[in-house]
Amino acid sequence: QYQKVSRLPPGPVSLPLIGNLPQILYYLWSTGSVVSTLDLFRKRYGNIFTLWGGPIPLVSIADYETAHEVFVKNANKYADKTNVPIFREMRNDKGVASTNGDHWQEMRRFALQTFRNMGVGKDVMEQNIIEELDARCADIDKAATNGVTTTQVSEFFDLTVGSIINSILVGKRFDKNSKGEFLKIKNALDNAFEFFTPMDMMLPVWVMKTFFKNRYNSLITMNDETTGFVAKEAESRYTKMKSGQYYIDENNIQDYTDAFLLKIQKDGEDKDFNIESLKIMILELWITGQETTTTTLISGFNQLLLHPEVMEKARAELMKITENGSRDLSLADRPKTLYLNAMIAEIQRHASILNVNFWRINHEPTYMGGHMVDSGAFVTAQLSALHINETVFEEPQKFDPERYIRDESLLQKVIPFGVGKRACLGESLARSELYLIFGNLLLRYNFKPYGKLSTTEVLPYSFAKRPFKLEMQFVKI
Numbered sequence: 001q002y003q004k005v006s007r008l009p010p011g012p013v014s015l016p017l018i019g020n021l022p023q024i025l026y027y028l029w030s031t032g033s034v035v036s037t038l039d040l041f042r043k044r045y046g047n048i049f050t051l052w053g054g055p056i057p058l059v060s061i062a063d064y065e066t067a068h069e070v071f072v073k074n075a076n077k078y079a080d081k082t083n084v085p086i087f088r089e090m091r092n093d094k095g096v097a098s099t100n101g102d103h104w105q106e107m108r109r110f111a112l113q114t115f116r117n118m119g120v121g122k123d124v125m126e127q128n129i130i131e132e133l134d135a136r137c138a139d140i141d142k143a144a145t146n147g148v149t150t151t152q153v154s155e156f157f158d159l160t161v162g163s164i165i166n167s168i169l170v171g172k173r174f175d176k177n178s179k180g181e182f183l184k185i186k187n188a189l190d191n192a193f194e195f196f197t198p199m200d201m202m203l204p205v206w207v208m209k210t211f212f213k214n215r216y217n218s219l220i221t222m223n224d225e226t227t228g229f230v231a232k233e234a235e236s237r238y239t240k241m242k243s244g245q246y247y248i249d250e251n252n253i254q255d256y257t258d259a260f261l262l263k264i265q266k267d268g269e270d271k272d273f274n275i276e277s278l279k280i281m282i283l284e285l286w287i288t289g290q291e292t293t294t295t296t297l298i299s300g301f302n303q304l305l306l307h308p309e310v311m312e313k314a315r316a317e318l319m320k321i322t323e324n325g326s327r328d329l330s331l332a333d334r335p336k337t338l339y340l341n342a343m344i345a346e347i348q349r350h351a352s353i354l355n356v357n358f359w360r361i362n363h364e365p366t367y368m369g370g371h372m373v374d375s376g377a378f379v380t381a382q383l384s385a386l387h388i389n390e391t392v393f394e395e396p397q398k399f400d401p402e403r404y405i406r407d408e409s410l411l412q413k414v415i416p417f418g419v420g421k422r423a424c425l426g427e428s429l430a431r432s433e434l435y436l437i438f439g440n441l442l443l444r445y446n447f448k449p450y451g452k453l454s455t456t457e458v459l460p461y462s463f464a465k466r467p468f469k470l471e472m473q474f475v476k477i
């Protein structure tokens with residue numbers, strides 16, 4: 001054991017059976033958050049360090065070069081995620097986010113291909129995003145008094161992002177008739193996530209069922225209710241298809257559900273393509289696509305309100321490029337908007353949605369950062385710690401988009417979507433949304449704070465950051 005430990009990247013002394021649990025709990029308590037605990041271990045033991053989660057070594061990587069060496073150069077060895085018992089139970093080993101092997105590969109390939117066919121990252125999707133934004137802005141303008149509307153932005157962005165992903169998945173946006181039900185489900189989801197911690201991801205299901213029954217029940221209820229809501233349309237089309245009332249024309253695929261059902265219509269159901277997989281895929285794409293993007297937008301506007309000079313500078317650039325706002329900002333403008341690109345990178349670096357990234361399991365011994373890590377170790381790039389590594393980002397707590405103008409190479413070291421085979425499946429969609437929403441909102445409105453702004457981390461002990469409440473004034477330009 002001693003030899004095994006001494007070969008691994010350094011870390012605090014671990015105890016038999018419980019590993020580093022006492023130190024982890026102590027530092028969580030004394031530093032006040034998951035991210036500052038990871039940062040403390042990185043400063044003490046280096047950019048790659050080991051913490052023992054009981055008998056399993058957990059290797060965390062907190063710099064871009066090593067993350068690249070491990071997850072891109074050795075990509076095949078790190079394609080598998082470790083088993084998260086509660087996800088496995090809820091998703092019945094289906095879907096893309098927590099599965100491995102053939103099923104994961106089939107689901108991921110199919111989703112990426114369908115997104116590409118639907119024009120994600122291209123003009124078609126750009127038009128959909130702008131149309132959704134137009135509809136939301138019309139609501140804002142309708143509610144304005146003397147050109148000013150005060151609103152809770154979590155609802156504004158939830159509806160914008162929720163409608164975009166829902167249109168892609170089941171061809172429906174949330175209008176005034178359906179928005180009530182959407183916001184209710186969204187609220188339940190927010191509440192369930194709020195108490196979900198990295199610890200819940202490690203506990204065996206029987207332990208949760210026995211000792212944390214309420215937590216377990218809440219998570220299962222949230223999962224079932226959300227699936228029922230988001231997959232309702234898919235289930236109805238499937239039932240009609242089975243009874244011959246619904247036929248999918250392969251030359252007219254409107255959404256992900258039709259693409260999936262077409263595969264079933266042509267080849268029949270198999271272990272990968274069946275109604276259960278479809279429902280779970282819709283749920284997973286809905287949750288992953290909704291929460292992350294909304295949180296980034298809210299966190300971004302919070303930063304812009306704290307730093308109005310950044311907002312002004314970005315707007316000046318956008319006005320110039322769009323001839324004083326006479327047209328919408330388009331994805332084709334990206335190479336020209338150096339400041340906006342830098343602003344979004346800095347927003348994403350600060351937002352760092354996952355406090356703790358998902359663990360991968362290595363099936364073969366690998367050298368990383370000069371250390372030999374045996375097979376069976378859990379390894380991940382801790383994006384939250386990597387983004388505040390002061391050896392890469394000087395004064396990391398500072399919100400400073402100019403850092404990317406001074407040193408362009410820093411842009412590639414901001415990796416909010418992860419790297420390697422399990423990197424974010426929705427990266428292209430999310431990048432388009434962030435660019436078009438930040439850019440076009442800055443062209444249409446000036447923004448002012450209303451009430452308190454957040455300067456500290458929200459939900460510091462959860463595994464991911466969450467959308468938080470932010471009241472803001474939209475002032476028509």
Ligand code: HEM
Pocket residue numbers: 096097098108165284285286288289290292293296353354357358383416417418419421422423424425426427429430
């Ligand atoms: C700003 C928005 C987003 C951020 C910051 C983000 C970030 C991430 C991160 C960090 C991961 C894990 C990477 C890793 O394991 O190393 C991930 C995985 C994933 N994301 Fe995103 N994401 C965003 C938007 C989206 C969208 C819009 C979708 C889908 C429509 C999506 C779908 C997924 C899926 C399905 C996975 C799991 C992929 C797999 O395991 O193969 N994400 N995302």
